[in-house]
Amino acid sequence: MNPHSTGRTAPRLSGKVALVTGAARGLGRATAVAFAREDADLMLVDIAADLPGVPYPLGSESQLAHTAGLCREAGAAVLTARADVRDLAAVEAVVKETTARFGRLDVLVNNAGIAAPSGRPAHEIEEHEWQLMLDVDLSGAWRAIRAAGALMVARGSGSIINIASTAGLVGYRHFAGYVAAKHGLIGLTKAVALDYAPRGVRVNAVCPGSVRDDPRVEGRMLAEIARSLDVPVAEHEQTFVRSQPMNALVEPGDVADAALWLASDESRRVTGTVVTVDGGYSAH
Amino acid sequence: MTCHALAAPLPPSADPAPALEEAVRHWWPELPDRWPVLWRDAVPARCAEHRLRAELHRPVGPSGPAFRAVLLRYEDGGAHLVLVAHHAVLAPAALQDIGHVLLGGRPATDLAPPLGTAALPEGPRNPRIDWATGDERAGDRTGVVTVPVPAGAAAAALVLARYENRDPADELPMYAMVLGDTGPPDPTFSHQLPCQSAPFPMTLAPRGATVELHHQLRHIDQESADAFARHLARAHSQLGRRPLAEIELLPREEAELMLASPETAPTPARIDAAFDEAGCRPTAAARIDTASGDRAGRRPTSPARIDAAFDEADCRPTAAARIDAAFDEADCRPTAAARIDTASGDQAGRRPTAPARIDTAFDDQAGRRPTAPALVHDGTTTTYGELRDRAERLAAGLRTAGVRPGDRVGICLERSADLVVSMLAVLKAGAAYVPMDPAHPEERLDRTARDADVRLVVRDTAPYLGATRLDAPCGGTPQDPAYVIHTSGSTGRPKGVVVPHTNVLALLDATREDLGFCAEDTWTLFHSGAFDFSVWEIWGALLTGARLVIVDHWVARSPAEFHDLLVRESVTVLSQTPSAFGQLRAVDRTAKERLPVRLVVLGGEALDTRPLLDWFDRYPEDRCRLVNMYGITETTVHATATTVTRREALAASRSVGRPLPGWSVSVRDERGHVLPPGAVGEIWVGGAGLALGYLGRPELTAERFVTDPYGGGRRYRSGDLGRLRADGSLEHLGRIDSQVKVRGFRIELDEIRAVLLEDPAVTAAAVVLSGDAFEDAAGVRIDAYVVIDGGDTGGVRRRAARLLPDHMLPTTVTGLPALPLTPNGKLDRTRLPAPAAGASVPTAAPVGGLVAVLTEVWEEILGVPVRPDDNFFELGGNSLYAIRLGTALRARGLPPLPLRLLYTTPTVRALSDVLEHA
Numbered sequence A: 001m002n003p004h005s006t007g008r009t010a011p012r013l014s015g016k017v018a019l020v021t022g023a024a025r026g027l028g029r030a031t032a033v034a035f036a037r038e039d040a041d042l043m044l045v046d047i048a049a050d051l052p053g054v055p056y057p058l059g060s061e062s063q064l065a066h067t068a069g070l071c072r073e074a075g076a077a078v079l080t081a082r083a084d085v086r087d088l089a090a091v092e093a094v095v096k097e098t099t100a101r102f103g104r105l106d107v108l109v110n111n112a113g114i115a116a117p118s119g120r121p122a123h124e125i126e127e128h129e130w131q132l133m134l135d136v137d138l139s140g141a142w143r144a145i146r147a148a149g150a151l152m153v154a155r156g157s158g159s160i161i162n163i164a165s166t167a168g169l170v171g172y173r174h175f176a177g178y179v180a181a182k183h184g185l186i187g188l189t190k191a192v193a194l195d196y197a198p199r200g201v202r203v204n205a206v207c208p209g210s211v212r213d214d215p216r217v218e219g220r221m222l223a224e225i226a227r228s229l230d231v232p233v234a235e236h237e238q239t240f241v242r243s244q245p246m247n248a249l250v251e252p253g254d255v256a257d258a259a260l261w262l263a264s265d266e267s268r269r270v271t272g273t274v275v276t277v278d279g280g281y282s283a284h
Numbered sequence B: 001m002t003c004h005a006l007a008a009p010l011p012p013s014a015d016p017a018p019a020l021e022e023a024v025r026h027w028w029p030e031l032p033d034r035w036p037v038l039w040r041d042a043v044p045a046r047c048a049e050h051r052l053r054a055e056l057h058r059p060v061g062p063s064g065p066a067f068r069a070v071l072l073r074y075e076d077g078g079a080h081l082v083l084v085a086h087h088a089v090l091a092p093a094a095l096q097d098i099g100h101v102l103l104g105g106r107p108a109t110d111l112a113p114p115l116g117t118a119a120l121p122e123g124p125r126n127p128r129i130d131w132a133t134g135d136e137r138a139g140d141r142t143g144v145v146t147v148p149v150p151a152g153a154a155a156a157a158l159v160l161a162r163y164e165n166r167d168p169a170d171e172l173p174m175y176a177m178v179l180g181d182t183g184p185p186d187p188t189f190s191h192q193l194p195c196q197s198a199p200f201p202m203t204l205a206p207r208g209a210t211v212e213l214h215h216q217l218r219h220i221d222q223e224s225a226d227a228f229a230r231h232l233a234r235a236h237s238q239l240g241r242r243p244l245a246e247i248e249l250l251p252r253e254e255a256e257l258m259l260a261s262p263e264t265a266p267t268p269a270r271i272d273a274a275f276d277e278a279g280c281r282p283t284a285a286a287r288i289d290t291a292s293g294d295r296a297g298r299r300p301t302s303p304a305r306i307d308a309a310f311d312e313a314d315c316r317p318t319a320a321a322r323i324d325a326a327f328d329e330a331d332c333r334p335t336a337a338a339r340i341d342t343a344s345g346d347q348a349g350r351r352p353t354a355p356a357r358i359d360t361a362f363d364d365q366a367g368r369r370p371t372a373p374a375l376v377h378d379g380t381t382t383t384y385g386e387l388r389d390r391a392e393r394l395a396a397g398l399r400t401a402g403v404r405p406g407d408r409v410g411i412c413l414e415r416s417a418d419l420v421v422s423m424l425a426v427l428k429a430g431a432a433y434v435p436m437d438p439a440h441p442e443e444r445l446d447r448t449a450r451d452a453d454v455r456l457v458v459r460d461t462a463p464y465l466g467a468t469r470l471d472a473p474c475g476g477t478p479q480d481p482a483y484v485i486h487t488s489g490s491t492g493r494p495k496g497v498v499v500p501h502t503n504v505l506a507l508l509d510a511t512r513e514d515l516g517f518c519a520e521d522t523w524t525l526f527h528s529g530a531f532d533f534s535v536w537e538i539w540g541a542l543l544t545g546a547r548l549v550i551v552d553h554w555v556a557r558s559p560a561e562f563h564d565l566l567v568r569e570s571v572t573v574l575s576q577t578p579s580a581f582g583q584l585r586a587v588d589r590t591a592k593e594r595l596p597v598r599l600v601v602l603g604g605e606a607l608d609t610r611p612l613l614d615w616f617d618r619y620p621e622d623r624c625r626l627v628n629m630y631g632i633t634e635t636t637v638h639a640t641a642t643t644v645t646r647r648e649a650l651a652a653s654r655s656v657g658r659p660l661p662g663w664s665v666s667v668r669d670e671r672g673h674v675l676p677p678g679a680v681g682e683i684w685v686g687g688a689g690l691a692l693g694y695l696g697r698p699e700l701t702a703e704r705f706v707t708d709p710y711g712g713g714r715r716y717r718s719g720d721l722g723r724l725r726a727d728g729s730l731e732h733l734g735r736i737d738s739q740v741k742v743r744g745f746r747i748e749l750d751e752i753r754a755v756l757l758e759d760p761a762v763t764a765a766a767v768v769l770s771g772d773a774f775e776d777a778a779g780v781r782i783d784a785y786v787v788i789d790g791g792d793t794g795g796v797r798r799r800a801a802r803l804l805p806d807h808m809l810p811t812t813v814t815g816l817p818a819l820p821l822t823p824n825g826k827l828d829r830t831r832l833p834a835p836a837a838g839a840s841v842p843t844a845a846p847v848g849g850l851v852a853v854l855t856e857v858w859e860e861i862l863g864v865p866v867r868p869d870d871n872f873f874e875l876g877g878n879s880l881y882a883i884r885l886g887t888a889l890r891a892r893g894l895p896p897l898p899l900r901l902l903y904t905t906p907t908v909r910a911l912s913d914v915l916e917h918a
Helices: A026-037 A061-073 A088-102 A127-155 A176-199 A221-228 A233-243 A252-263 B017-027 B045-056 B092-102 B155-164 B222-240 B252-259 B268-278 B282-291 B303-307 B317-330 B334-341 B358-368 B384-400 B417-428 B442-452 B501-515 B533-542 B559-568 B578-590 B610-618 B646-651 B698-704 B749-758 B793-803 B849-862 B879-891 B899-904 B908-917
Strands: A017-021 A041-046 A078-082 A107-110 A158-163 A201-208 A274-277 B003-010 B038-043 B067-074 B079-086 B142-148 B176-178 B191-193 B202-207 B210-216 B373-377 B380-383 B408-411 B432-435 B456-458 B481-487 B495-500 B522-525 B547-550 B573-576 B599-602 B625-630 B640-644 B655-659 B663-668 B681-687 B705-707 B714-724 B730-735 B739-742 B745-748 B762-770 B781-788 B812-815
Touching (some): A017 A026, A017 A088, A026 A041, A026 A107, A026 A252, A061 A078, A061 B038, A061 B646, A078 A088, A088 A127, A107 A127, A107 A252, A127 A158, A127 A176, A127 A201, A158 A176, A158 A252, A176 A201, A201 A252, A252 A274, B003 B045, B017 B092, B038 B045, B045 B079, B079 B092, B358 B384, B358 B417, B358 B501, B358 B533, B373 B384, B373 B417, B380 B384, B384 B417, B408 B417, B417 B432, B417 B547, B432 B442, B442 B495, B481 B501, B495 B501, B522 B533, B522 B573, B533 B547, B533 B573, B559 B578, B578 B599, B610 B625, B610 B646, B625 B655, B640 B646, B655 B663, B663 B714, B698 B705, B749 B762, B749 B781, B749 B793, B781 B793, B849 B879, B849 B908, B899 B908
Parallel strands (some): A017 A041, A017 A107, B176 B202, B373 B547, B408 B432, B408 B456, B432 B481, B522 B547, B573 B599, B599 B625, B781 B812
Antiparallel strands (some): B003 B191, B067 B079, B142 B210, B202 B210, B373 B380, B625 B640, B640 B655, B655 B730, B681 B714, B705 B714, B714 B730, B739 B745, B762 B781
16 A cells, blocks of 8 residues: 555556557547546557458548547557558567557557458358458457567566457358457457466457447447448447347447456456447347 | 656757767667667647656666657647666766757767667566566656765765675665766756666665665555665764764655756746746636646746636636636736736747838849749749749839829739739839729729729739839838728728738748748639738748749639649648638549648638548648638738647637737727636737728727737737637637627527537538518517538527527528638628528429429529529529539539539520530
8 A cells, every 4th residue: 555645546557558459530549548548658550541342431540640639638648650450560560669669568459440341141252351351350469469469478467458349259140251250359369368378468358239430439330330231320220229238339438448447457367358348239 | 677867848949850860870870770769749738747757757668779769749839858768778977968969969979879789778688677566556656765965975985885785684675776976967957867766676876965765666665665764874874973864755746746847847836936927916826726736737938828727627616716806806907917818929939030021022032033933824834033023014114104102002903923913013113002803893893992092903914014124122111001901891881901011021920930831832822812811822922932823713613623723733832711621622522633732721711620520531630731720801811820630620629729929819808808718708919910000090990909908019809709718729709790689688699600500410500680670679580591411400490499598599590502602702691592481482384494404403502493584693693502503413414514604694594595505
């Protein structure tokens, strides 16, 4: 007990450095800002460009800069980097840059991912589409773990958080690629958790359900899924809300709070697990 | 890693990067891939203290380089260079030396390589220390004990000797480390941490007559540190042969304060002192002290920044009451209050050039680079030399025609090279130009010419162009009037604003450095000479040696053609009203080629920042900067500026930024008393941009250009409503005279407009009052016009009804495809269609064929019934509707409609004839 405690709750990530992929907007932005508010310093990574084959615009440079600005407002030291998680060398360079600047890396949030091309039965998916989905959503997380894991193991501490999905727990019609990738990501989480458990590094997954497209974080996941299924956004949102036991969509902040807990020392004995934030959807 | 750190305050314009690069090149030529870089980070002012401390205490990592340089640039202008180094490879003195090199104090070649190749190690250097032990959350906490040393004792020797012969029975921490004496503090550096000992548990730093003991709380608890301090004291006492004073372990907070120099890291008490210097009353200062402790990192170097302490969040009732009391009393002491509440442009690091005339400043450019392109119009380029020669020939001709220094000369020309030549010629002849827009009705032009009492009006340059050039300079002064621009008066009679040469030069001095103007820029002349945005475009380009592309009347009205022009001519600096920029963005969204612009200056009307998100996706902030400027003709085009980013767009920011350097802004009540930040009042503008007054209107001039009751000086009462925000920036809230009375209620129409704009579906809105209270009080009503993106007007009104009292709720809400604009791009109230009635008026019987289609489209766009011989423009059509019309016709598979055709054949019947025979 610190005798000079001021009575305030200490920031939960004080002194920690976190790397967040897919940080330009959406859950990446929400998570980054939540971490910054708890006094973490940040390396924010995004592809910041569109990807041929993905039928909707990905995060932009301006959006990435905006996330960085929000984190700076919260008092964080921030680095940003443009990198594609399909490029191992780029991901390794980002990790190296992080340690050169901050001297350490405590938290890795594998959030970068794509939801489309989707909306078709399995036999109608082209091979390159299948490859693209797995390459980004599953192999992308492995690449970042490969780049950052050694550092964390050497230090004997660290928390890796894979942002999966309820699609990692149950199936969704016409989303074979996405569901396979997210199930794979949960498998990856469990296996690496066992690899690293004796070395003090924790690996967990967060499974968000249907997250509302909050304009503050410029999320568009729900809208893009609706578009993949060729239904109007409002109708799709209504359908989703009705399928939620809690009768409400998950907010980006709900997911960020789960990631925050996994990043902090409050979860120091938690590894290899899945925190589901879906308003009860997958409890059926 | 045992590290130590330095911080040096930097002037805003300093950049240590080149010095660092040169130094590392010199010191470690063989290791280019491991050269330390300068890390830069933008820091919000209120986080300054926190971030500085975090960087000072951030150890260099075991897997990174052993030396780190970070530049913290605070958003309010200051900066700190923070250097952190591994103690084992870079001694404190060596780090100081590096600091001096990076600050430009001494050359890199002066120093031997301060570290060997071991300076940049790759692996951990002290494997005995486990980073993961202890409480992570206590990471950077460091305790400090200062142990006084007996007079005459060599502190370092004492500590070292005692430490090396430590008594094993004491069971004191094993890993304490003794640092060398760093000598007296170097005033260059605001912060010097002898050692931050992370993860090394304890370090001892002899410093003059004391020894500092730094220990890390996660490794060594308070009691152990205390015991060790006592142990040291005993040791010293024995060696120094006399007892030491009682040793006290400082609480962490105090220790941290001790590490911060009062010079650059003001504690709340420091802010207090600064307020005393500024003449503020201590009660207000005391309040700020407690209300904004977390703001202590902000250095109060300017009145604007002191304002920041009055953040809304801090104004809890008691604080607010105290501040109010302070300001009430401040009325008795006007000079002190004025210093606090007038936001002034930042003058730091800017050297205004000597007052000069526009024509001589132009001649400087022309003399330096006579063959550089000055004007481009319709593919024809005029060089600076040619422009000067033509202007001097025309000036001679004007002289011959009777123009004398001090005269005013009307210029009634379309945008063209001749227009710019004429303006320059008039100035060279020693006269002031009076721009007259040829698009204005003849009667209005006559009235303008009469009002300005012009010697003559140039409608064509040919009659005046002689063979000879003006033989001698006119001999005028920078204070002479340069131009007279007429603005509409509330009474309906235009008033001529007289602006001297020196104001235009001051405007460029204020913006040149910040906006990075240079001779490689290409600007556009898009606006009418009668709109003072053109003053900015013309002289901004020509007095910085840039190239000015003149945009034809028709091209300016066709966003697609304008877009092509911007790409073709590689325009880098674009000035637009927000409305015109909206049209350009619409075209740009689908354009193949991106614009080469590096800077967009928005001005002339209030900016709705929300629709700009798409723009930032296509043009990230580091590719093109978007600057919104607020100004008035009477203050020489612009008075404040703010850079708009995604942040402002997401926040729907209404800030127009801080005053330009040399300009000042304050917000006043009806008595001219300064209002505190947050209060809404009239915007008063002072400083370098103030016009000389209204031509021939001494009473009006005296009413609007007043002597400031607070310490004198001229101020312009803008008639605009605004409030100063806590950070010294200004929010523009519309016109004072939009305040109206309806059945006894006092109503701000702009408030209603603001409510409509808050509706996510509404992208633009206008609110007008109609009816005459004298004729029939019940007939007075409020009509709203909105541009909606999805939804219907019923929904807009229902939402407004939830936010507005009955007497403020618009009677009608009419949907429009776009708001009608004046030629200057501002809302044209006279062209708003009649409000949408409950039921639509039956339309005339269809005539058939193309006429029927055109009628249908016109009605859809104009929102009124259309007959075959109705004039498009008399029905409320304008250039924006014309663009919509083109789009709608294309959508129906009809041939493209050239804009000019609509202007020459503005009825359905005539137009369908032409289109059918085309």
